[in-house]
C-alpha cells in the first residue's frame with residue numbers, strides 16, 4: 040500500500056474563489072496569479088479552473104511557456120519582467136506582456152529587434168521599496184519607453200505593502216495618483232488583500248485618455264483596470280486572523296490529508312517524540328500520522344508558537360503534540376475520543392489542512408498561524424513526494440465553515 044498522505048486540489052473551489060474576486064472587482068479584469076507553480080497547486084492542475092480569468096500573471100518564462108503549451112492564447116504578464124535581454128525574444132515569440140521596473144530592462148528593449156511591439160507594465164515604487172521606479176524617476180522612464188518603437192502600449196502598475204494591515208494603502212495610492220495623474224494607460228494596483236479590503240477605495244482623477252475597455256466604471260477605484268489575484272484564489276484570507284477565508288466567502292482549494300499509522304496509549308508522565316517535548320498530563324491516546332516536514336508540513340507546527348497546530352482526526356479538531364519529524368507527527372486523541380466516544384483506529388482520516396470527508400474544514404491559515412508563518416508558504420512548500428489528486432465536486436452545504 041502506498042503511504043497514505045495525499046494532497047487534493049479542489050478545482051470547483053478555484054472557480055468559486057475566482058467568482059468571489061469578480062464580485063469584489065466587478066469592473067476590473069482579473070489576472071490569475073500562478074507564480075510558484077500556482078502557489079504549490081500545480082499550474083496544469085489549476086489551468087482549466089482559472090481559464091475564466093482575463094489573463095495569467097506568471098513569474099518566469101517557464102511558467103509562461105507552459106501556459107502557451109496548454110493552449111492559453113490570452114494575456115500573460117511576467118510580474119518581474121525580463122531577467123536578461125534574451126528573455127525579450129521569448130516575449131516576442133510568445134506574445135508576453137512584461138513588467139518594466141528598472142532602467143536596464145528599458146536598455147534591453149531599446150536593443151531588442153522585434154516584429155511585434157510589446158505591451159509593458161511600467162512599475163512605480165510607491166513605497167514597497169522592492170521593485171519599481173522611484174516617483175521622481177517614473178516620468179523619464181515612461182518618456183523613454185514611449186519613444187521606443189519596440190513598445191506598443193504602456194500600462195501603469197504598483198504593488199502594496201500593507202493592503203492586509205492597519206497601515207493600509209492610502210499613502211501608496213496618493214503617490215500613484217500624483218505620479219500617474221496625467222498619463223494614459225491601463226492601471227493595476229491590487230493584490231488579493233487590496234481586492235478584498237480596498238477595491239472600492241477612490242483612485243484619483245485621471246485626465247489622460249484611457250486605453251482600456253469602454254464603459255469601465257471602475258476607473259475611479261483602486262481596483263482599476265486589472266486586479267492581480269493570488270492567494271485569495273487559493274482559498275486563504277490574506278488578512279487572517281482579522282478576517283477568515285470563510286468570512287470572505289473563499290473555499291479551500293487544497294486539502295493535505297493522511298491517516299493514522301498507529302495509536303499509542305500513554306500513561307501520565309510519558310513523553311512523545313524527539314526531545315520529549317510533550318509530557319502526558321494523564322493517561323491518553325496519541326495518534327501517529329503519516330505526515331512530516333519532508334512532506335512540506337511545517338516543523339514549527341509542534342507548538343513553537345504557542346499550542347501545536349490544529350488537525351482534524353475523523354473530522355474532529357485536535358492538535359499536534361510533540362515534535363514534527365521528517366515523516367511522522369503525533370496528535371492528541373483526547374478531543375477525538377471525547378467527541379466520538381471511541382478511540383480512533385489506525386487508518387483513521389487525518390486532515391492537516393483543507394476539507395475532511397465529514398465536510399469539516401480546517402483553514403490552512405490557522406495551521407500557518409500556529410506555525411509562525413502564512414498560508415502562502417505552506418501551500419508553496421507542498422513537497423514533490425506528496426501525490427496529488429484533482430477533484431471537481433459541487434460545493435456542499437456548509438462550505439467554507441470552519442470546523
Ligand SMILES: *Cc1c(COP(=O)(O)O)cnc(C)c1O
Pocket residue numbers: 072074118198229230231232267268269270271277
Ligand atoms: C504575487 C503577486 C501578487 C499576488 O499577491 P497575493 O497576495 O497572492 O494576491 C500580485 N502582484 C504582484 C506583483 C505579485 O508579485
